[in-house]
Amino acid sequence: MKRTKVIDILKSTEFGKDVCVKGWVRTHRSSKAVDFIALNDGSTINNVQLVCDADKFDAELLKQITTGACLCATGKLVESQGKGQTSEIQCENIEIYGLCGADYPMQKKGQTFEYMRQYAHLRLRTNTFGAIMRIRHNMAMAIHTFFHNKGYFYFHTPLITASDCEGAGQMFQVTTKNLYNLKKDENGQIMYDDDFFGKQTSLTVSGQLEGELGATALGGIYTFGPTFRAENSNTPRHLAEFWMIEPEIAFMDLDELMDLEEEFIKYCVQWALDNCKDDLEFLNKMIDKGLLERLQGVVNTEFVRLPYTKGIEILQEAIKGGKKFDYPCNWGDDLASEHERYLVEEHFKKPVIMTNYPKEIKAFYMKIDAEKPVCMGKEMEETVQGTDVLFPQIGEIIGGSVREESYDKLMGEIERRNIPMKDMAWYLDTRKYGSCPHAGFGLGFERLILFVTGMQNIRDVIPFPRTPNNAEF
């Protein structure tokens, strides 16, 4: 008989129909006359209940059906007597596919996330991680659908790169060299002409620069791929390998960029609310009681658009009014998390897109504003068209900017900052041949999943996290 997924069984009201389900045992309760087996197949967070009359089944067989075992069960779909479910299966036959011993590490309920991280391959079978992974899939689907509907093309930028302009110190080296016999020149410098790519290579930290090549040809593109940081950061917010989304769009100005950022996040959150209801309700109940309200809040709120200079003025007002911060926040300072939180959580009480940052605290490729800002009556230094989307609780979720399209201005910044642009002529070519105004942003996928699931540790929203001293599975 053809298998029906649990998600479809639970929606069905064809009572009396013969059905076949396959899945893993979550719980097995025995009473004198009847056994109740809760079966899950990963298609939904909800289990289907198998009702087994003890006199119809071999007692030895039923004894083998423990938590974690894999079964194929056939029987009649019947209306459920219990609360909280509409249908269950009056079981007629059970075939055991795989037994599961008492040493099964996901046996008990209520284990800590830390414990479960050791069993990242088996935690996927729990309610919480099933929910997270289904939401993760849905967020990826939302992202592709959003950009596809806008006519932006998914663009694969390379992972192995020979460019080091974003700081080689934090990059992983990629090599096929024999480390026992390293070829060196007369000065003792390691030579890379015999390495696979004929030069030193690393894993990329961003696809943005290559993304700009796509945007200035195809009009609008987005990347969605793995990105790497060799930072020795053992925090709940950092991974050495994570997924990033980086749209880049020709002919987009600052206002349109902020529109896109806001529309994009709202679209993803709305998708989760529309398509992941059961999983979100579970997480809202078990992990974070404010989750659903926070998600609803984001889709129903207009984000604040706040120039950095105006933000500084608000913070300085607050200090005058008695507010204490640990770090200074004078014009030109990179804002600390406490400042961002004050603006987002206390002052505006909604997401904030901060813009027009001082040039010195932002990247070389950001477009320089035409006019210098005035802060508390005084003219300040140059600003750039960068945008950070700041969220309650989570902080920066998106960083973007309009890109400097002027070859001369861009070269000026590159030279002033001594950025190594060796082998980067291809990037400058976009400004040399038919340069165009363009803009883009970057979103750390796992940061989005943290926000949408209410989870606290980034290691719990990716199947197999890579962190310092950890590359298991």
Add this chain to the structure above:
Amino acid sequence: MKRTKVIDILKSTEFGKDVCVKGWVRTHRSSKAVDFIALNDGSTINNVQLVCDADKFDAELLKQITTGACLCATGKLVESQGKGQTSEIQCENIEIYGLCGADYPMQKKGQTFEYMRQYAHLRLRTNTFGAIMRIRHNMAMAIHTFFHNKGYFYFHTPLITASDCEGAGQMFQVTTKNLYNLKKDENGQIMYDDDFFGKQTSLTVSGQLEGELGATALGGIYTFGPTFRAENSNTPRHLAEFWMIEPEIAFMDLDELMDLEEEFIKYCVQWALDNCKDDLEFLNKMIDKGLLERLQGVVNTEFVRLPYTKGIEILQEAIKGGKKFDYPCNWGDDLASEHERYLVEEHFKKPVIMTNYPKEIKAFYMKIDAEKPVCMGKEMEETVQGTDVLFPQIGEIIGGSVREESYDKLMGEIERRNIPMKDMAWYLDTRKYGSCPHAGFGLGFERLILFVTGMQNIRDVIPFPRTPNNAEF
């Protein structure tokens, strides 16, 4: 005025309306009274024609508008007088965003693909590469949509891996070690306790094993991510970094796997026919005159399902009938390309899914068939439930199998083959705790793009190819 994309301009029949387009100049023809500028913005392979009355424009401005320059043009949408297009723009104003000098490398038409590979960042602006990249995007969208509709979840398997069971010799090493001062033990062995992950790590060659962890928890998953091979293969079919799709589905048997493979490819090809018509017609005209017919053929044909043993019998028959092959094809041999081509292109003249291969020529994790096959009257050795989908011209496009779900049989193969399974206990756990029948396949994304575009060299269907001695851009 709000910009309209060229793809939308060309569909519009609102003649007389004021419009604004932005894009790059493909050609610029001047006559005495009128200039014709073909503008493309990447949204479609087609250009919109700007008609500029010479007396309305500064001659100096018009002179600056060369191939590759970037413009913003406004004017009235009018019905086209020319052939092959319905609308054009009677131009009223032009702003030049970016000039383009005569040294622009994509200036001339008819340059070789080899030449263009040197300018992979600029070739994206040509008709051919624009078409390929739009099709590439559409194939990714088709893949996500196909699996999403089936209820399979996009599952991110790790790229950096510490497992070496697929053969470390062809893998790229990933390290943050200081190569000038390598820590070694008393035997001179390099120690990795001070490397980023505390052990030796490489870039993955496949996400399948981790994918099985996902499938045996979530029911059905698919991966779609970069994969790496450090093979020194300088061929038109190999990349060091390529994208792979690997679905893995619990409770799937051999027939269902073949159904899925066939349905999947047909869905992708049909998507291309439905959504990439202009680009395919261009490629059919310029690159491969048989392309559209071949694509239509695939969606309209039922694939042949051919046990390996039956294939050997057909090949042996052919040899008896006088057919000559360079390599032998006795039962137990791995078939050469010439044998596969004979079966696909000459004997059946349609795609073939070959199954039930001799155990010795396939991977350790494939499910062993219950019965030994009989070939030309004699019983042969054990076979496994592997499937290769063989296509005309392109050869193997998909490789898949039912996975061995028996812990004992799987361990037997691992031991017999001396496969290093150190640190791989997590994989065996899927067979230890609630093991289930499951199956999956792998598809090289660029192979699919080669087939759908009719291109011949895999370096031309990915934006920035990585091959031996080449990691540019």
